[in-house]
Amino acid sequence: MSVRESLLALLASGPRHGYQLRSEFEERTAGIWPLNIGQVYSTLERLERDGMVVGGEADGEGRRAFELTSAGREELTRFLLEPGGEDTPARDGLMLKVLIAIDTEGFDPLKVVQAERSSRMGALQGRRRAHRDADVNGDMAAGLAFDALITRTESELRWLDLCEERILDKRRHPNPPTNGGSHKEHA
Amino acid sequence: MNPVLELRDAHRRYGSGATEVVALRGVNFTVAPGELVAVMGPSGSGKSTLLNLAGGLDRATAGAVIVDGVDVAALSLAGLAALRRTHVGIVFQELNLLPMLTAVENVMLPLELGGAGSKAARGAARSALTLVGLSGKCDRYPDDLSGGEQQRVAIARAIVGDRPIVLADEPTGALDTATGDRIVELLADRAAAGTAVVLVTHEPRVASWADRVVWLRDGDIVDEVTATNTAMSS
Numbered sequence: 108m109s110v111r112e113s114l115l116a117l118l119a120s121g122p123r124h125g126y127q128l129r130s131e132f133e134e135r136t137a138g139i140w141p142l143n144i145g146q147v148y149s150t151l152e153r154l155e156r157d158g159m160v161v162g163g164e165a166d167g168e169g170r171r172a173f174e175l176t177s178a179g180r181e182e183l184t185r186f187l188l189e190p191g192g193e194d195t196p197a198r199d200g201l202m203l204k205v206l207i208a209i210d211t212e213g214f215d216p217l218k219v220v221q222a223e224r225s226s227r228m229g230a231l232q233g234r235r236r237a238h239r240d241a242d243v244n245g246d247m248a249a250g251l252a253f254d255a256l257i258t259r260t261e262s263e264l265r266w267l268d269l270c271e272e273r274i275l276d277k278r279r280h281p282n283p284p285t286n287g288g289s290h291k292e293h294a
Numbered sequence: 295m296n297p298v299l300e301l302r303d304a305h306r307r308y309g310s311g312a313t314e315v316v317a318l319r320g321v322n323f324t325v326a327p328g329e330l331v332a333v334m335g336p337s338g339s340g341k342s343t344l345l346n347l348a349g350g351l352d353r354a355t356a357g358a359v360i361v362d363g364v365d366v367a368a369l370s371l372a373g374l375a376a377l378r379r380t381h382v383g384i385v386f387q388e389l390n391l392l393p394m395l396t397a398v399e400n401v402m403l404p405l406e407l408g409g410a411g412s413k414a415a416r417g418a419a420r421s422a423l424t425l426v427g428l429s430g431k432c433d434r435y436p437d438d439l440s441g442g443e444q445q446r447v448a449i450a451r452a453i454v455g456d457r458p459i460v461l462a463d464e465p466t467g468a469l470d471t472a473t474g475d476r477i478v479e480l481l482a483d484r485a486a487a488g489t490a491v492v493l494v495t496h497e498p499r500v501a502s503w504a505d506r507v508v509w510l511r512d513g514d515i516v517d518e519v520t521a522t523n524t525a526m527s528s
Contacts, residue, residue, distance in 0.1 A: 261499050
């Protein structure tokens with residue numbers, strides 16, 4: 108999560124102080140990543156040090172409003188237009204758990220598949236409903252955030268279905284074909 | 295609420311001896327009015343068999359299938375056909391719309407087969423087509439409708455006459471994602487209006503609309519999850 112660049116993007120709309128930035132960040136990302144106010148201010152201080160933002164005088168309540176500099180605007184444009192590239196896949200707890208379960212003696216890996224699948228389907232059901240509410244309220248950012256979570260969960264569920272099919276297939280045909288041919292599928 | 299559809303320890307075997315195939319082995323499954331239930335599972339897990347038993351298209355070899363309080367084993371073939379007409383609407387993946395009939399005539403068909411007069415049947419069919427958003431296309435032939443619209447006609451035919459149970463077998467299989475979503479929303483709307491809906495699907499996206507999802511494996515229900523409202527958990 109790029110808090111630094113997110114703050115630059117919010118400041119592109121005009122000067123803001125830390126609490127405003129925190130609430131706008133959470134609003135625009137559908138509350139998925141709660142932000143600590145300390146993190147907001149430490150990031151603003153680093154941005155100020157690097158010349159990306161400039162802070163004003165403290166108001167009566169001790170709050171300083173920050174403004175984007177032209178260097179900050181250039182940095183934001185660079186960040187938005189630069190492709191992220193293909194990183195090494197992040198360590199994936201789900202994948203790791205299923206792979207470990209497959210080779211754990213005396214343990215049925217289908218139990219892991221089932222438990223993970225139920226849990227994810229429950230999450231998917233909740234997210235679909237939250238997405239529908241976001242649509243009803245015309246909140247596009249929240250809608251897109253839920254789209255991302257929904258497609259990710261769907262992909263995990265499809266992978267778990269594949270795991271189940273492969274585990275079952277292996278049980279039905281414990282010995283792989285020796286001639287390179289494929290198994291005949293039992294209906 | 296009392297279930298409108300119930301499978302009690304339902305078994306279905308095909309063949310015997312060495313060639314015996316057990317498609318369902320003692321399934322207990324209930325659906326209440328107003329509930330949308332999705333059935334998932336790998337191919338050969340028994341999904342279609344379950345749907346066929348629930349729809350009275352096939353009979354259990356042991357156990358009971360109870361539709362609106364009636365044990366279907368006690369019914370003659372004619373009685374079973376009558377129960378299907380009054381209680382169960384089925385949406386197949388292959389839509390089975392008759393190409394020489396208009397949308398409204400396709401939807402009228404089950405009512406007319408049940409002995410309803412033409413005028414009453416036409417009125418009910420128009421209402422059903424309105425519910426699925428096709429009030430302006432009642433007189434079109436299936437070939438003049440898009441895939442999503444044809445699927446809507448099939449759903450209208452399944453819900454016409456206020457049948458309390460709708461069974462749908464992969465109803466979004468041939469549709470793009472957005473059209474498929476609208477079809478499932480339509481089924482969810484029917485459930486919200488009190489119909490018991492059972493939906494067989496292999497798509498998590500489709501199943502996630504359901505109030506309850508059950509998974510079959512090798513003829514058994516192995517898992518079940520009920521919808522909650524927690525969007526962020528796990």
